[in-house]
Amino acid sequence: MLDALKAIIRTLYIIALMGFTLWYGYFLYPVIFGTTEVETEEDFASQEIEAFFGEGTTEEEKEFMKSLKQQQRISTTDLGYMVIEEQYVKGHFHHVGMKVETDDNSICTRCHGAVPHDKAKTIRAFLNMHAFYMACETCHVRPEDDEQEWEFRWYDKATGKVVANPPGLNTLDESMYGNYSAKISPGGIKQDGSFKFINGPKELAFVERYLKEEGRLDDTQKSKMKKVIHRNVNEDPLICDGCHTISDEPYLPFTLLGYPQRRLHELTSTEVVGMINKYQEFYIPNLLRGGGVDKDVETE
Amino acid sequence: MLGMIMNIDINNSLYGVCPKGWRNVASACISGGLLYMLLMFCGLGLFSSNSIAAAADELNCVLCHKYRGLSRIDEKGDFRLFYINQGLFNKGPHKRIQCKDCHTDIDKIPHDPAKDVDCTVQCHLTEPSGEEKFTHKPVAEVLAKSVHGTANMDEEEIEYPEDYPYCTDCHDQPLYRPLSFFKGQAAGVSERGLSRCKTCHQTGDFAEDFYNHVTSRLQKMRVSAEIVNLCAKCHGDGKFQERHGLQGNVVASYWETFHGKAAYFGSDATPDCIDCHVVYGENVHSIAGKDSRTSATHEANVAATCRASECHANAGEQIAGYQVHTDYDDPDKYPMQHYMLKFFKYLMAGVMYFFVTIIFLELLRRLFPNFSFFKPRKEIRQTTISTAGNE
Amino acid sequence: MQRYPKIVRRNGKRYFFRFSLVQRMQHIILFTTVITLALTGFPLRYYNQPWAKPLYEFFGGIDIAPWIHRITGLILLALFLFHTGYWIYLFFKNRVGRLIREKALTVGNVIKEFFSMEMIPNKKDFYDLIDMFKYLLFFSSRRPHYDRISWKEKFDYFAPYWGIPILGPAGVALWFRDEITQYVPGIALNAFYIMHTDEALLAAIFLFFVHWYNVHYSPEKFPMATVFLTGYLSEEEMIHEHYDEYERIMKEEGLELEIISQNH
Incomplete structure (x- = not known):
């Protein structure tokens, strides 16, 4: 009995070893005949482009492949006493000293990306700056008249969970200043007393599903769904002075969100508010006052 | 410079x-x-x-x-x-x-x-x-x-003007990459060294700035690998090299040298592109093509470049013959390297596949220890037990 | 020199002498240095593989690992020289000495003695190879009857014995690259580089698979053959691997009747 078992084990071992031998022969080929040249990223990308699209690649296609390659590229600067690892931004001169985290929990960025504001030329960079730590819903969606007032919380860009005080909010450390890894987003208290963002995991799952299966809709249905999905997007987004105001009740409850007095003062100081007023006067386009667009940008 | x-x-x-x-x-x-x-x-x-x-x-x-x-x-x-x-x-x-x-x-x-x-x-x-x-x-x-x-x-000579770099490219x-020399060299600012400056120069950040500035200039501003990656932005691009009639993938061939490998593992002392392509002691911005008589890589100057005092100071003139940017796939330009490598490749393949085959057959034979197409007479009647049975 | 009994008995089993202590120690030095050299060398060859950097860091990184590699290399070179002296010594002591005693010292006889040394490939190896293929390809069920050193073992032996003179001097030349260029053209460094790195690769892929198959992976040996420690081979192994030698020793020791057939 034991001998039979031994013989079986032995046979299995031999078969496994034969497999290993075959694998080794397969493994050796590239080791022996492997290319001596290391392919550069560029070469690799261009090869892939050709494999993808054949000859006559358009600029759009090239840009797409390049983006695929360069996503999340990190550039490193070794100063000896410290090593700076930062987001690679093509053609950027100044050191940014940070990595731009992706927001995995926004339903909007799935299509609109992290840098969505483009229409209002004079203030688009400011608007994108706000999108860095405020969910789209904060300004672009407002409670219905019959709805109870919303509450605001920070959510972690990676996990989507509520975070009480994001690091960087209450710090004097320059390297952490404004480095929240979190966004402010609206929500409400459910009947069981727990807090729920207006767009949480359930809505995110819907967006995922929609994007996956959009191809099954016919063209008319697609247009319809586009309208339905964006139904609660407010045509009049919240504008600057909703929050940057000297009044006692800004739209966002800064204190509840954990802003220290110092930062609160910054946001509502005459410095910022004054500048915004100037902006309003000279630069704020009609876009932000009733759904229009910048005067030199054509309507979509 | x-x-x-x-x-x-x-x-x-x-x-x-x-x-x-x-x-x-x-x-x-x-x-x-x-x-x-x-x-x-x-x-x-x-x-x-x-x-x-x-x-x-x-x-x-x-x-x-x-x-x-x-x-x-x-x-x-x-x-x-x-x-x-x-x-x-x-x-x-x-x-x-x-x-x-x-x-x-x-x-x-x-x-x-x-x-x-x-x-x-x-x-x-x-x-x-x-x-x-x-x-x-x-x-x-x-x-x-x-x-x-x-x-x-000349104006007509300039092809692809957009390829020529601007400062920020x-x-x-x-x-700053400051150095500390206080009791041995190390990276960073020596607070004790700095405190000596501050004995006299107390106002503002003057001492800090001076210290940072001077000690940064006593070493390379970037580690070797960063320089190579920088040059690779253009010279690692096969199409760029082709456009300007330059030799194939010089970046890849650099990484294959011991210089490159040491750089890859973070050595600061190993030469990067600049060390060999800039004339010793000259302004790094003055790189000349290897056909130019003043170039660090001109045939007549290569030996001097290699034998720069921090590098191969004891080397003979003949070190110039070492081919850094070897393309093993190019039998016309690098015949010796190409055929030597080929020899070793076929030697390896010959030896290894011979033994892989034998070992495979040997294992297969173990599964059927007593089978054979032809049995010599004296073996026919033998009651054979597999080797496995005996162990 | 210590005399080793050809057969010893332990627990009622016979064990056959194979390697003397000096030889076993040479082997231990050989494999420890080779493994160290491989571990400190291949991270450089495959610098851009994910395992390379951590492994190299383990050996002290770019500042220290090269020195471990060089010193280990020197030890291996010293072993090579020792071994060469060792076999020459044995050759003179055992063979030339005998010729002198027999008053048959001629150039022809010395050459003959040289080629009859057990490590030197001979005609029998060729026939053994044919026997082996016959056996492996199921043309015969008779295993090849190897003598004391089979052709495989000779191959195993000459792999490092030809490898070290290629790898070693090339390595030393790359180490003293400055000084060497005073005597040889610079392109020789390119050649040394290929010699060093590609011969090393051959050695590594050979040792890892073929040699370790013979002494580790093979079903009879797994997990490890013990002859490199004890110096003695079991009767079972002798019958399988060195049948000719087995028969000869048994006869020499007067145990002719106890010889076991290979297909027992």
Whole structure:
């Protein structure tokens, strides 16, 4: 009995070893005949482009492949006493000293990306700056008249969970200043007393599903769904002075969100508010006052 | 030449326009930024560039540019990030330059999209070895005459002018790489060394700046691997090399050398592109093509380049014959390497596949120890037991 | 020199002498240095593989690992020289000495003695190879009857014995690259580089698979053959691997009747 078992084990071992031998022969080929040249990223990308699209690649296609390659590229600067690892931004001169985290929990960025504001030329960079730590819903969606007032919380860009005080909010450390890894987003208290963002995991799952299966809709249905999905997007987004105001009740409850007095003062100081007023006067386009667009940008 | 630039930089930053207490001025400016803005808004904001003591952010640009997400996608489709990391900005020689010194076209807040920066403009600092305002123009002129510039070429000769680099194609914002020599060399600032400077030079950050500036210039500003990756932005691109009639993938062949491998593993001492392609002791911007008689890589100069005092000082003249950028796939240019490698490849393949086959057959044989097509007579009647059975 | 009994008995089993202590120690030095050299060398060859950097860091990184590699290399070179002296010594002591005693010392006889040394490939190896293929390809069920050193073992032996003179001097030349270029053209460094790195690769892929198959992976040996420690081979192994020698020793020791057939 034991001998039979031994013989079986032995046979299995031999078969496994034969497999290993075959694998080794397969493994050796590239080791022996492997290319001596290391392919550069560029070469690799261009090869892939050709494999993808054949000859006559358009600029759009090239840009797409390049983006695929360069996503999340990190550039490193070794100063000896410290090593700076930062987001690679093509053609950027100044050191940014940070990595731009992706927001995995926004339903909007799935299509609109992290840098969505483009229409209002004079203030688009400011608007994108706000999108860095405020969910789209904060300004672009407002409670219905019959709805109870919303509450605001920070959510972690990676996990989507509520975070009480994001690091960087209450710090004097320059390297952490404004480095929240979190966004402010609206929500409400459910009947069981727990807090729920207006767009949480359930809505995110819907967006995922929609994007996956959009191809099954016919063209008319697609247009319809586009309208339905964006139904609660407010045509009049919240504008600057909703929050940057000297009044006692800004739209966002800064204190509840954990802003220290110092930062609160910054946001509502005459410095910022004054500048915004100037902006309003000279630069704020009609876009932000009733759904229009910048005067030199054509309507979509 | 290197020394020349070093001097300009050092002295400029340190002896330039009176830096007394500029940090205090800076903080005063930040808190009082509104005043400036109001001045500007009223149309009075025409600054004289050397009006007051140097301050990095006289205009309070960071009021907005300190926010991390300040960004947009530009018309070309590139991501533009306008965030300024002040902590890092102040770690380099540009800390004493105002934003407006480089971004000269910005004259109001809020401002229009800024133009590209021209590094050859004069900034407000005085170059202390002379009386001139400081500018990177001399460097740009050296670059223009080098293989990376078009100054020495006829107009018809210039193909692909867009391929020739501008300052910022190679340089990002410079950062100090200070060294400490106090009781042995190490990276970073020696607080004990610095305290000696501060015995006399107590005002402001003068001592810190001087220390940082000088010790940074006593070593390379970047580690070898970073330089190689920098050059690889163009010279690692096969199509670029082809366009300019340059030899294949020089970056890949560099990584294959011991120089490259050491660089890859973080050695600071190993030569990068600059060490061999710049004439020893010359300005790094003066790289010449290898056909030029003055080039570090001209046949007649290679030996001297290799035998530079920090490198292969004891080597013979013949070290010039070592072929750094070997392309093993090119039998015409590198026949010896090509055929040697081929010999070893076939030797390896021959030996290994012979044994792989034998071992495979041997294992197979073990599964059927007693089977054979032809049985010699004396073996036919033998009752054989497999070797396995016996163990 | 210590005399080793050809057969010893332990627990009622016979064990056959194979390697003397000096030989076993040479082997231990050989494999420890070779493994160290491989571990400090291949991270450089495959620098851009994910395992390369951590492994190299383990050996002290770019500042220290090269020195471990060089010193280990020197030890291996010293072993090579020792071994060469060792076999020459044995050759003179055992064979030339005998010729002198027999008063048959002629050039022809010395050459003959040289080629009859057990490590030198001979005609029998060729026939053994044919026998082996016959056996492996199921043309015969008779295993090849190897003598004391089979052709495989000779191959195993000459792999390092030809490898070290290629690898070693090339390595030393790359080490003293400055000085060497005073005597040889620079392109020789390119050649040394290929010699060093590609011969090393051959050695590594050979040892890892073929040699370790013979002494580790093979079903009879797994997990490890013990002859490199004890110096003695079991009767079972002798019958399988060195049948000719087995028969000869048994006869020499007067145990002719106890010889076990290979297909027992």
